[in-house]
Amino acid sequence: MQSYARIAPTLGHAMTETLDAAEVQRMLDDAPMSRFQIRALAILVMLSMLDGYDVVSISLAGPVVAEALGIGKTALGAVFSSGLLGMALGSLVLAPLADAWGRRAAILGALLLMMIGGIWCALVGSGWELAAARAVIGLGIGTLIAVTTPLAGEFANARRRAFAIAVTTMAFPLGAMVGGLLAAVLIRNLGWQSVFALKSVIAAVLVPVVFIWLPESPSFLLSSKKGDALEKLSGFLVRCGHKSVSILQDESNTALKRGYADLFAPGQISITLQLVAANALFAMVGYFWGSWLPHMIVDAGYTVFTASIASAINQLSGVIGGLLLGFATKWIKLRYLSAAALVGTGVALVLFGIAPSYLPLLILSGAFCAFCLHGGIAGLYATIGTSFQEHVRASGTGLAIGVGRITSSVSPLFAGWMFASGFERPSVSAAFAVVAVLSGLILLKPLRSAKRSELPGAQ
Numbered sequence: 001m002q003s004y005a006r007i008a009p010t011l012g013h014a015m016t017e018t019l020d021a022a023e024v025q026r027m028l029d030d031a032p033m034s035r036f037q038i039r040a041l042a043i044l045v046m047l048s049m050l051d052g053y054d055v056v057s058i059s060l061a062g063p064v065v066a067e068a069l070g071i072g073k074t075a076l077g078a079v080f081s082s083g084l085l086g087m088a089l090g091s092l093v094l095a096p097l098a099d100a101w102g103r104r105a106a107i108l109g110a111l112l113l114m115m116i117g118g119i120w121c122a123l124v125g126s127g128w129e130l131a132a133a134r135a136v137i138g139l140g141i142g143t144l145i146a147v148t149t150p151l152a153g154e155f156a157n158a159r160r161r162a163f164a165i166a167v168t169t170m171a172f173p174l175g176a177m178v179g180g181l182l183a184a185v186l187i188r189n190l191g192w193q194s195v196f197a198l199k200s201v202i203a204a205v206l207v208p209v210v211f212i213w214l215p216e217s218p219s220f221l222l223s224s225k226k227g228d229a230l231e232k233l234s235g236f237l238v239r240c241g242h243k244s245v246s247i248l249q250d251e252s253n254t255a256l257k258r259g260y261a262d263l264f265a266p267g268q269i270s271i272t273l274q275l276v277a278a279n280a281l282f283a284m285v286g287y288f289w290g291s292w293l294p295h296m297i298v299d300a301g302y303t304v305f306t307a308s309i310a311s312a313i314n315q316l317s318g319v320i321g322g323l324l325l326g327f328a329t330k331w332i333k334l335r336y337l338s339a340a341a342l343v344g345t346g347v348a349l350v351l352f353g354i355a356p357s358y359l360p361l362l363i364l365s366g367a368f369c370a371f372c373l374h375g376g377i378a379g380l381y382a383t384i385g386t387s388f389q390e391h392v393r394a395s396g397t398g399l400a401i402g403v404g405r406i407t408s409s410v411s412p413l414f415a416g417w418m419f420a421s422g423f424e425r426p427s428v429s430a431a432f433a434v435v436a437v438l439s440g441l442i443l444l445k446p447l448r449s450a451k452r453s454e455l456p457g458a459q
Helices: 021-030 035-069 073-101 103-123 127-155 161-190 193-213 218-223 229-239 269-299 304-328 334-354 359-385 390-408 411-420 425-444
Strands: 004-007 017-019 245-250
Touching: 017 021, 021 218, 021 229, 021 245, 035 073, 035 103, 035 127, 035 161, 035 193, 073 103, 073 127, 073 390, 103 127, 103 193, 127 161, 127 218, 127 359, 127 390, 161 193, 161 304, 161 359, 218 229, 218 390, 229 245, 269 304, 269 334, 269 359, 269 390, 269 411, 269 425, 304 334, 304 359, 334 359, 334 425, 359 390, 359 425, 411 425
Parallel strands: 017 245
Antiparallel strands: 004 245
């Protein structure tokens, strides 16, 4: 039996309606999106674009940095790997703190880490210093990705939830595309240090934006045991255009554990392992494609410039794929759409592998692959972000993304070994196609948990 303690409103109304947590959630789910909520989502999109800018900036600046610092490919590889390691640690270790301290606090901490790491990168004098600085930035990025994805769903109503997560997720490749253009101009005119300095400037600008205009998550406030949490939630509802209400605190949830303990509790562990496994496999496919697409275009007999054009077309096609998946959730269940996109990526990889070395066909099949791939990423992240209870949502998302970062760091090496061993584009693409299909089949299995409390509208 549930027990409730009344939290009186602080907004000065003599008579207010009293609602419990479920009624508050239904109110947010059923009402149209307010300007206040849309503004919050816009801030999350900017944060995701910053992540995309960071990832592409180190890729483009890498060769110039290596020459300037006098480091070889081994040390440059360590720089790339340190960033991935930092991202994994940020998702696995720091992101769960958002379930205890709040989503805003985690985002502000992540931005500070990115500021410090960006300044450090601009001032380094050796490869190992740069690797350490990239690890600091990675900590911030890993935390940011794990928090902003579910937070987009928590700010949205039921009708727009999957689309809101898809838009936030697709801001990452959009930021990468814009960041690639900016980085090329900066490196040519101001030197490689300016790429990292700009990142710190953007992060510094976003700190006050988040502090002033990004509200705390309503789902976090509902599950929080802080004394003023429900008063803040009442204020959030008013700013969204709802009437002032008095909210009942569900005291039966006091035994809920935050962090990894509840993720691996009986009744929850199966859904945790299912989502972690699906993302771990598909992350390998994503990083293989992002790392080796230009190389495969060049091996087909085309120039590096042509390969960069093909990569840009891929990014654009991926953004379209992710956004269309978000739209389609109005008519088709999210899990089915996501699984179809993952399996479709496998089919697209096979088609790309067997395509003749004729540029239009390579670009077309590659764009189809990116369309399915980024649609799959958007759907997978939306499924992850809406499949954990609110008190462990950041922990669950961080775990899935963190493990994915670890497995993704292996896939470019495995692909490189296959190419070096004599395997060609059809065989390597087919190998990763199998991984994509397996990921889709895992996700297609119904998500069942005795304790599951999926965000309304996730399906």
